[in-house]
Amino acid sequence: MSKMHADEVDIDSVLVGRLIAARFPRWAALPLELVRSAGTNNALYRLGSDMAARLPRIPGVVKHQHKEQQWLQELAPHLPLAIPAPLAIGEPGEGYPWPWAVYRWLDGESAERQGISDEKQAVHDLAHFISALQRIDFSRWQIQPSPSSRSGPLSRRDRYVREAIAVNTDAVTRAWEKALQAPEWAGLPVLTHGDLLPGNMVVQQGRISAIIDFEGLRIGDPACDLIPAWCLLSRQTRPLFREALSVDNATWERGRGWALSIGLIALPYYQHTNPVFAVTARHMIDEVLADYE
Structure with a gap:
């Protein structure tokens, strides 16, 4: 895969192997294999049978690493789907400039590589996960999530x-203009994953079993977590998803706006460097437009 970002560092299995040997020599002899995915910000390598090494590709995500690791421990007991542990x-070294981490391996394939066998079950599982996330009381967390650009007003994305x-x-x-006309969120801020794309959903035997990549966890408008309605679900099951989450008209319209904006911005950016994600972006645009046919 070509580099996706101008400020992306070089990462390969030789480098990751050296990092592991230097920091965790007890794991140095374990098999190491690149996990091919549509992920854009981190490189993932399976380490042995039950672990994964995750390394930031770009400087912009490094600052979120420590926060994400703290949040994962807080979130896990409250969520109905598995999340990374x-x-x-790992420390910088061997020419690699940033901290990195080893996580428990989650069995399965991303929803981009393995299809959902029952969309109605996916509706239930996703709605249950999102509802549980929104109910979590984060007020006593040691590290507080900040407001997210993906849970603020859609108007901030208008230029792009x-x-x-x-x-x-x-x-x-x-x-897009219809989405911009929707009233802004006036309720209390809730926790949002912020990036519920197929590449961040792990599927086993046709069913969503885990959600990954929580570096975008923030607080604000829940509309951004409605994007599975257009990136994963069909026109037939979208209403079931909306009903399961009891989403009002304005929030649904903003959620559709988020899906459209993510697809529109990502498509030209990744069409040559990450064709799998570009297909997802094109699909989101098409599914939003299908709502108006």
């Missing part, structure tokens, strides 16, 4: 979406 922290719309259709413009 941090096991050890308009640039992407320039190469799309009038239908896309109408859909």
Whole structure:
């Protein structure tokens, strides 16, 4: 895969092997294998049979690592799906500039590689997960999640979406402007995963078994966590998802706006460097437009 970002560092199995040998010599002889995924910010290597080494590709995600590891420990007892469990922290070295981490391996394939066998079951599992996340009282956490750009007003993305719309259709413009007209979230801020894309859902035997990548965990508008309605579910099961979460009209419209904006911005950025994610981006755009047919 080509580099996806201008500030991305070089990572390969030789480097990861050296890092593991230097920091965790007890694991140095374990098999090491690149996990091919549509992930954009981190490189993932399976370590032995039950662990994974995760290394940031770009500087922008490094600052979230320690927070994410703390949050995962707080979240795990309250969520109905499995989430990553941090096991050890690696130090910079061997030419690699940042801390990295080893996590417990979660069996399965990403939802981009293994399809969902029963969408109605997926609706139930995702709605249960999102509802449980929103109910968590984070007020006493040692490290507080901050407001997220993905849980703030859609208008903050207007400039970038308009640039992407320039190469799309009038239908896309109408859909985006309708989302912008939806009233902003007026309720209390809730926890949001912020990146519930198929690449962050682990599937076993056709069913979602785990959710990964919590570096975007923040507080704010729950609308951004509705994006599975357009990146994973079909037109037939979207209403079931909405009903399961008791989503009002304005929040649903903002959620659709989030799906559209993510798809529009990601498609040109990743179409040559991450074709799997580009397919997801194109799919989100198409599914949003299908709502207006």
